[in-house]
Amino acid sequence: MSEPVKLIGCFGSPVVHRAEVALRLKGVPYDLITEDLNNKSELLLKSNPVHQKVPVLLHGDRPGVCESLVIVEYVDEAFDGPPLLPSAPLARANVRFWASFVDKECRESMWMALWTDGEAQAASTREAKANLTLIEGQLPEGKRFFGGDTVGYLDIAVSGIAYWMRVFEEIAGVRLMTEEEHPLLCRWAREYTADETARECLPDRDRLLAALTPMRDRFVSIAKAMAVKK
Incomplete structure (x- = not known):
């Protein structure tokens, strides 16, 4: 059992x-x-x-x-089942690197771009878009996902960009990822959120928007504190 x-x-x-x-x-x-x-x-x-x-x-x-x-x-x-990480050591190291990049450099620049203003926002927006371009470059040519034809470890690591970032963009009134600048990443985001398994555990968008919108002032305060540390 x-x-x-x-x-x-x-x-x-x-x-x-x-x-x-x-x-x-x-x-x-x-x-x-x-x-x-x-x-x-x-x-x-x-x-x-x-x-x-x-x-x-x-x-x-x-x-x-x-x-x-x-x-x-x-x-x-x-657990048994389809592998989430690649089998080759170099490929495993690579996806771990990019997952760490998303959680550190990418997350901070996007947060600052969403919730600051003025020059701080402009500089963070440039950095965030450059980071998104770097992430987009990891998509295998002709494949639906970072993991190839199925969702894998790096897709899971980047899933916040596929779904949550759009909600944050709506609340902040800022657009960071566009079809013109990141067409492959936008296509991947649609593929990810349409995937049957991923979709099963994505929160209802309207409910998520309603829950996060009242927290806008808190998000701004966090961004200001991050800017001071920088």
Whole structure:
């Protein structure tokens, strides 16, 4: 009998989506435990005592697995099913590099471009668009996804750009990824959000927009704090 799998998550989180889609692609049944991040449960605090954040994967009675991309790699290694990472060591290293690039350089530049103004926004917009061009360059020629003909590790890592960024752009009144500048990345985003497995665990767009719009001032404050650190 297989050990139970539980995922501690919350509504509308792009990093929780990463863990969910990995589990679904591998065909792993799981229970989603929806967390109230304003009133964190003892289970979350115990399972992720360092950062106290979602997602956390619970597999049997093992310690919780934390951080979305770590969870994706764990799921790929721990369960049978179609591979998420490439088999060749160099290719595996390459997708890990670009996933890290998305979470560090790309995320920060996009956030600043969305929620600042003036010269800071102009400079961040240039950087964000250049980063999107670099990511677009990783799409294999003639393939639907970064993983080839099926969704793979890097598609999962970049999934926030496919879905959440459009919602943030609407709230901010800023457009970073356009058909004119990033046609292949826009096509990939449509392919990803139309994929049956990915679509199953994407949040309802109207509900997501309604949940995120009141947080606009908070997003601006976070961007201003990031600008000061820079």
